[in-house]
Amino acid sequence: ALAGTAFLLRAAGPPWPQPSSALAGGGLRTVTSAAKAQGGAGEEEAAPPAPEPVVPAPAPAADADAVDAVAEEEEEGRLIEFGVANLGGEEGRTGKFVVRTRPGWAPLGAGRLEELVAANFWAGCRMFRVVPDFVVQVGIHGDPKVQKSWREKGTLRDDPVLESNRRGTLTFATSGKDTRTTQIFINTGERNAFLDRQGFSPVAEVVSGMDVVDAIYDGYREKANQGKIQNRGNAYLEEEFPKMSYFTGATFL
Numbered sequence: 317a318l319a320g321t322a323f324l325l326r327a328a329g330p331p332w333p334q335p336s337s338a339l340a341g342g343g344l345r346t347v348t349s350a351a352k353a354q355g356g357a358g359e360e361e362a363a364p365p366a367p368e369p370v371v372p373a374p375a376p377a378a379d380a381d382a383v384d385a386v387a388e389e390e391e392e393g394r395l396i397e398f399g400v401a402n403l404g405g406e407e408g409r410t411g412k413f414v415v416r417t418r419p420g421w422a423p424l425g426a427g428r429l430e431e432l433v434a435a436n437f438w439a440g441c442r443m444f445r446v447v448p449d450f451v452v453q454v455g456i457h458g459d460p461k462v463q464k465s466w467r468e469k470g471t472l473r474d475d476p477v478l479e480s481n482r483r484g485t486l487t488f489a490t491s492g493k494d495t496r497t498t499q500i501f502i503n504t505g506e507r508n509a510f511l512d513r514q515g516f517s518p519v520a521e522v523v524s525g526m527d528v529v530d531a532i533y534d535g536y537r538e539k540a541n542q543g544k545i546q547n548r549g550n551a552y553l554e555e556e557f558p559k560m561s562y563f564t565g566a567t568f569l
Contacts, residue, residue: 333511335450393417393426395569396433405533405559413525415486422475425488425519438566442553444545446534455499458550472496474515481511484526485518502529532561
């Protein structure tokens with residue numbers, strides 16, 4: 317789970333989602349998995365006899381409707397271009413990346429992401445939590461009144477997890493069951509599949525510009541206080557975290 321509106325900061329524990337870890341012996345223990353391939357010497361197998369040549373039958377003509385259906389399924393959702401400023405913490409350094417929503421994975425979450433774009437919600441939103449090789453988290457509006465209005469809309473029911481949290485996917489943060497609102501995270505790690513078991517359902521994926529996502533400033537890590545962002549918005553972030561990367565906007569392509 318994740319705190320604030322959609323990202324849990326537990327009083328007695330770390331924020332969520334967390335890198336694969338577990339508390340052990342009063343400390344944080346990294347959970348790793350390892351499998352060693354086992355093998356040994358043995359007798360060499362005899363090569364099988366060469367098969368008789370077979371002339372393949374011509375493939376049946378592809379059904380046009382079926383081809384169109386497959387193409388439509390592969391290209392479902394909408395393309396969204398996000399503009400980013402303060403890349404690498406440098407003023408004036410900007411870039412763009414493009415995502416495609418995937419309603420086939422998570423119809424409710426994909427619909428909310430598109431709704432936020434249509435409402436011009438993302439302009440000015442700061443990436444307030446950036447953990448290298450794990451996630452980039454964003455989605456608390458810079459104007460507390462705007463953020464409050466989205467909280468008042470209510471939360472989304474969870475979508476079932478149909479796609480893994482692989483690198484480049486976008487997923488809504490939560491503070492528990494059926495609590496999604498506006499916060500999302502971009503998976504930047506290669507080993508985030510453990511989030512699947514925690515109920516985090518990807519709603520979109522980066523289709524171009526992942527290098528821009530990787531250039532989002534990570535110097536502040538998890539120092540920003542979500543309660544203060546909710547109450548003071550960008551006034552707090554600009555004062556305390558001036559190098560923080562942020563969205564300049566998001567538009568449909």
